[in-house]
Amino acid sequence: MTAMDERRTSNRAVIALDAMGGDQAPEVVVAGAVSAAGPDIKVILTGRTEEIERCLTGVDEEKRRHLEVVDAPDVIGFDEEPAKAVRGKPRSSLVAAVETVAQGRAGGIVSAGSTGATMAASLIKLRRLKGLKRPGLCVVIPTPGKPTVFIDVGANSEVRPAHLLEFANMASIFASEVLDISDPSVGLVSIGEESIKGNELVLEAHQLLAASPTLNFYGNIEGHDIVNNLVDVVVTDGFTGNVCLKLMEGTSLVVIEEIKKAARKGIASKLGGLLLKRNLGELKESIDPEVYSGAYLLGVRGLVVVCHGNSSSKAIANAVRITARAVEHEVVGRIGDRIASLARTSP
Amino acid sequence: MTAMDERRTSNRAVIALDAMGGDQAPEVVVAGAVSAAGPDIKVILTGRTEEIERCLTGVDEEKRRHLEVVDAPDVIGFDEEPAKAVRGKPRSSLVAAVETVAQGRAGGIVSAGSTGATMAASLIKLRRLKGLKRPGLCVVIPTPGKPTVFIDVGANSEVRPAHLLEFANMASIFASEVLDISDPSVGLVSIGEESIKGNELVLEAHQLLAASPTLNFYGNIEGHDIVNNLVDVVVTDGFTGNVCLKLMEGTSLVVIEEIKKAARKGIASKLGGLLLKRNLGELKESIDPEVYSGAYLLGVRGLVVVCHGNSSSKAIANAVRITARAVEHEVVGRIGDRIASLARTSP
Structure with a gap:
């Protein structure tokens, strides 16, 4: 050698x-x-x-x-x-x-x-990782423009505010190291943009995320903002995240099927559908979040x-390549350092 | 008089x-x-x-x-x-x-x-209504085939299992009286089909719904099933429901926008897009859940x-007509009777 x-x-x-x-x-x-x-x-x-x-x-x-x-x-x-x-x-x-x-x-x-x-x-x-309360599962949503990291999509069906703070930090590191998004903005899923909107979990988590010096916290976001490219990292509990991930996939497929049906109505539309067919197929593949690159346990x-x-x-x-990139960029080590610093400052 | x-x-x-x-x-x-x-x-x-x-x-x-x-x-x-x-x-x-x-x-x-x-x-x-713990807000999702009633989409961001039982009963009556769906099936949103999957709220609610003699309970459903027409009534808490409603709307619009973009790629696709244009516009209107007929507070x-x-x-x-239909069918009175019977049998 x-x-x-x-x-x-x-x-x-x-x-x-x-x-x-x-x-x-x-x-x-x-x-x-x-x-x-x-x-x-x-x-x-x-x-x-x-x-x-x-x-x-x-x-x-x-x-x-x-x-x-x-x-x-x-x-x-x-x-x-x-x-x-x-x-x-x-x-x-x-x-x-x-x-x-x-x-x-x-x-x-x-x-x-x-x-x-x-x-x-x-x-x-x-x-x-030392000091970590809960690992989180994230996916990369191929939103138009640039991808969005969505965490937690199912590792934890019951969480506390401090877990959401960990998720936000881990996914931010993933976004910057693996997806090359500098200083990624973080949105917290809620039912209104105002900091006073949400359930108890979100209200408390909002305060924690807003106070975190390591995060570029945007604030609360709503359901449609998960796919709007409003923020780079979307944070929620594993119950809501899992339901949302599957709903996104389901809705995309239903809409594409309906468009195909629409394309069979009338001669003009039928021809239109045929001409669009290849691009629709590509689109279907590109918006299926699970085809994109898998789910990452952080x-x-x-x-x-x-x-x-x-x-x-x-x-x-693709999954092997993205994982290799994460390994090269020492994502696990960086997350470990961040979590250690969180653990030092948290009560 | x-x-x-x-x-x-x-x-x-x-x-x-x-x-x-x-x-x-x-x-x-x-x-x-x-x-x-x-x-x-x-x-x-x-x-x-x-x-x-x-x-x-x-x-x-x-x-x-x-x-x-x-x-x-x-x-x-x-x-x-x-x-x-x-x-x-x-x-x-x-x-x-x-x-x-x-x-x-x-x-x-x-x-x-x-x-x-x-x-x-x-x-x-x-x-x-007498005996009711929590009113719920529902919408009618225009899923392909037949519509789906989705409750709660935001009236209650924090709920208990008994509230979900009320939502399921109220929305079932709405589905059968207003949408003419006989013996509507009810699905409980969770992160897996098995009755042991979910958070604490869902696990307890599952037992309540399964034991209810007034419901045609299907069991747990997952995120994609909200739009799959698997069940007639979809039940969840107002936080998850509100996020899902807005996500459905957002995802539909993003997919349609992406299809329009795909339709601008290359001459064949461009022509295809033009020919499909009218049907796409109709589709966009038909899948926007808020345009369908509003949200109903039950x-x-x-x-x-x-x-x-x-x-x-x-x-x-349309909203006036649907409301009139609900009034003619005495939806409020029927819900009142059902809630009264629930209140009598519940602990």
Whole structure:
């Protein structure tokens, strides 16, 4: 190995990928790994070696140097009870992937398997950052103009104001480091813009966020502002966030379906629909938040990314690249520092 | 014959309309009243008599017989503090309209003025139904196929499980009587379909709704199911409901805007967009939940309907017609009976 190779090796991000997680695993997942792996990104594939190797047939030597396979014979299914499955299947592809992060061999993990199991494995095997009360799950919404980071989309269905302060800080770091948004503005989801509008949780959280010297706090925002590009980071509890994420996806699909129906009405519209067809397809893909790049669990010692079960190899590759970027930018370390400073100043 | 007798014995519904509420009041509001009034619907217009009469110039004698003007010189603006404005302006068009309902002269009130003030006036001037804990605000979402009733969209930002049980019952009656949906199915918004998924509020409410003999309870639904037509009635707290309502509207508009942008890319798409233009405009109007028919406050003694400030005369007329239908079908009385029976059986 030359000196150049060594430097590259030490500088590059290592990402663990659960090769058996997802509707079309391992084929589609391995294809995503092959696409993303390279001099800057090493991918550790965990799962059934034989099946993975079969998917790697024909991949050239140079590419293979950036791929490693770790054998893990078990698979956790979508219908298994998360915590129980994680504890009962230590030799599953998911647990093996999380272990590589726990051992410090990889900086992040990507899985298109069961969301619940991935979250459970991460929370059990990777410790929380020192001083952190609650990890949060964020997604990147592809709002027109520039993307928006939305946290928490389901890690915590019951939260306290101090948790929202943590979410706001973690997502701000993610937005600036991973999405290159400088000094990201933060909006708190409520039912009116005024600081006196909202439920008890929001009223208290508003005060905390407004007083935080580390945040660029915009103030309260309303439902439509989540997709309006009014702020860079949108903060809410995991119940509201989860319902909103799925509603956004559902509404987008219903509107696109209705437009397709409208396009079948009358000859002029029919022709119009045909001419627009390709662009509509692209749009449908671009606004599906789960296709964009998965959901990111922030607050544990390692970056954890959950992709949709039916992710394409392109989506998997994108998730691996974004995770690698987060690892290169030391997002976990930066979040750790921020949380430590929050913990020092909070009562 | 007393006013009350007149309302009961005549076959038609009497609706009070705040003629001065709305961005283009009184012109657009009065035009809506003229359109809706007829042998089956009498409209009482409250506001500045002179201005209203000017808008009625040219309306024929026959139509005029179904319209009444009640003078009210004051107007409550959109930026006034609701409860204070209602108490400070007893001679405002809004308070006058609510008074006609409180006096039994009208069965319902429609206003396109300040939502907060209309809610405040109704809660102050119209008593709650006997045994009811919390009135709820619902809207009709024009989901493809058949409409969905969504409650609570903002009357209560902090609720208890028993309130959700009341919302479910009130909205079920609204769905069956006003929208002709027989034995409407009810879904409870949560973060997973299983009865064990959700926050504390939802977990407890799920048990209450499942045990209710008066409801056709489907179970938990997720965010996307709000627009999927999975159930006829969607129940949630006023915080989540308000955020979701605005997010639905915002997402629809963003998607339509993006489609318009897509339609400007390349000649084929551009032509396609032009050919589709008219249908897109119609769609935009049909999916805006606030344009559909306003928000209905259920649980007070009289039906209260809040329309969007920029409602067209067509939207105002629709709201008057739907309110009249609710009055004819004795929605308030039926809700009162249901609430009384709930109150008897609840602990």
